[in-house]
Amino acid sequence: MDVAEITMLAIGGATCLLLMMYSESGIVLCGVTTKSGSSVKTLILQDREPTASMAPATGEIAAQAMMDGEMAHEDWISQAAPRAKPMLSPDQKVTNLLLLEESDRAKYTAFKYKYLGAFLTAMFADWMKGAYIYALYSRHYNYDMTEIGQLFIAGFGSSLIFGTYVGSLTDRIGRKATCRLYCILYILACILKNWRDFRLLLLGRVLAGVSTSILYTGFESWAISEFNHLNLPYKLLRDLFQKATFYNALTAIVAGFTADFIARTWSLVAPFNAAIIPLSVSFLVIQLTWRENYGNQTATVNDNLHKAVEAMMRDKKILYTGMISGLFEGVMYVFVFMWTPALEESKADVSHGSVFAVFMVWKMAGSYVFTVATEVLKAHEFARVVFAIAAGTMLVPVFLTGVTEGSAYLLLFVAFCLYECCIGMYFPTISMMRSRFIDDDIRSTTMNLFRVPLNILVMLTLVKVGDMSQELVFLICAVGLLVSSYALEKVCAMYAAEGPSTDRSVHAN
The missing domain is CATH 1.20.1250.20 (MFS general substrate transporter like domains)
Incomplete structure (x- = not known):
């Protein structure tokens, strides 16, 4: 491999790795499960906010409260990932915030x-x-x-x-x-x-x-x-x-x-x-x-x-x-x-x-x-x-x-x-x-x-x-x-x- 090939391999590989890390950090698994009858639910925020940007305790409390019906979607977004809120319009809440059954x-x-x-x-x-x-x-x-x-x-x-x-x-x-x-x-x-x-x-x-x-x-x-x-x-x-x-x-x-x-x-x-x-x-x-x-x-x-x-x-x-x-x-x-x-x-x-x-x-x-x-x-x-x-x-x-x-x-x-x-x-x-x-x-x-x-x-x-x-x-x-x-x-x-x-x-x- 010559210099051009090595350089493009390094740039392509680094780009791929960085985007992979960024993409994977964009799906936030709260680690909170609640039982509703016999089903187990996990909350997934499909947005671009890395987990480091949120306080785990606050996120868990907000997630639990929302699952229990005590907190609205917009309040959960505000507490768990405040920087994501401006990105969401009212009709986007369902598509960006998904409540997935464990079976799904x-x-x-x-x-x-x-x-x-x-x-x-x-x-x-x-x-x-x-x-x-x-x-x-x-x-x-x-x-x-x-x-x-x-x-x-x-x-x-x-x-x-x-x-x-x-x-x-x-x-x-x-x-x-x-x-x-x-x-x-x-x-x-x-x-x-x-x-x-x-x-x-x-x-x-x-x-x-x-x-x-x-x-x-x-x-x-x-x-x-x-x-x-x-x-x-x-x-x-x-x-x-x-x-x-x-x-x-x-x-x-x-x-x-x-x-x-x-x-x-x-x-x-x-x-x-x-x-x-x-x-x-x-x-x-x-x-x-x-x-x-x-x-x-x-x-x-x-x-x-x-x-x-x-x-x-x-x-x-x-x-x-x-x-x-x-x-x-x-x-x-x-x-x-x-x-x-x-x-x-x-x-x-x-x-x-x-x-x-x-x-x-x-x-x-x-x-x-x-x-x-x-x-x-x-x-x-x-x-x-x-x-x-x-x-x-x-x-x-x-x-x-x-x-x-x-x-x-x-x-x-x-x-x-x-x-x-x-x-x-x-x-x-x-x-x-x-x-x-x-x-x-x-x-x-x-x-x-x-x-x-x-x-x-x-x-x-x-x-x-x-x-x-x-x-x-x-x-x-x-x-x-x-x-x-x-x-x-x-x-x-x-x-x-x-x-x-x-x-x-x-x-x-």
Whole structure:
């Protein structure tokens, strides 16, 4: 690692640690329990006041008095956390001050581990094989760029065509069943990597494309539906998606080093075979711990697709959320292809593993920026900042003409780290937006329709990337993010005009 990489790793790590400490200190557990009949209640103040700012004895007395009905909410806030009072308007008291049953905390903890256990092991397998697909095709099987391009296009094309129908099928046959199907299809895709036959590799890419659609829609659809079924406070969903993003980035680092060790010890196909292990673990966690939930079971696949399109036309917030999701994530996939040649053009000896690890640290930091920022802003309002920074980072490679090689690498590396931070902020943000706006009956169907512009953008880039300069590719990415920003402004304006009454989530507030 050179000085720039070490510096950005230190800054990203320190940012992540400080925000983590600040975020965790912002949830004040009073440590007071009272018995009301047979239930045990614990008071949680979800605000930004650290425990050091309150006198424990006063806080405990106030909490006890409020639970006994002897003190109003505003008096509790005044005595227990006086500096928090100006932040609360009358209609915010219920959302910032939650009286949780002990059973609710237990339900949320169990639910969180069930979801993250299955999701993160599935992502671990995806990260393991992701770094070696191109190397496997080019170095291990000696295919040329044209053939490799065809294989990649087949993957995104199958996600575009078949993934859309799988999303509709998910709402009908159940999210648990479909997530198990993801594990099975991905295991088959990994097994097919063991043969050089182009037709088998092509089939493997088709299966992987369908699986990827399930990974990025089925798991989230199950989580939101199950969360609603458990009737938990809505703000805990924010915590779930932040944790998913944070640990997904950490999983990527561990999976990357694991796959690197396996590839060096055995062969380039070995990481794909090893990925079968976490996929099997994910399957077992889903099978043994998840409850099945559904969308509209009576509708046909085409009915669900028709209803999803109707919903987008009827409620433009859903349509614009789809634009945001498709364009941002499409740009993200293009960035995955482009960051390596962009950095290599300004520096000969790029340490790809080290750079990737630094990127993931900044993504982890971004997930905690989301947690802190959304204490005072709604997710779609906070996304304005995310998209502005992301678009700015994509413009950096466009304006580097005439910059010396060393300075160009530093500017690119810093810009790309900030972009990864934006990705860390984006994923929990868009998950919260989707949870608010999409009807649960057609959630998976709608989310897969959101992936249509994503797949089209990536396929066009793969077809035309050889004819375009890097500067033009990054300029297109910046334009895509600016269009996403326009769609976001539309969502914010409509949400402000209509109010939270239009939220699809049963817990939205």
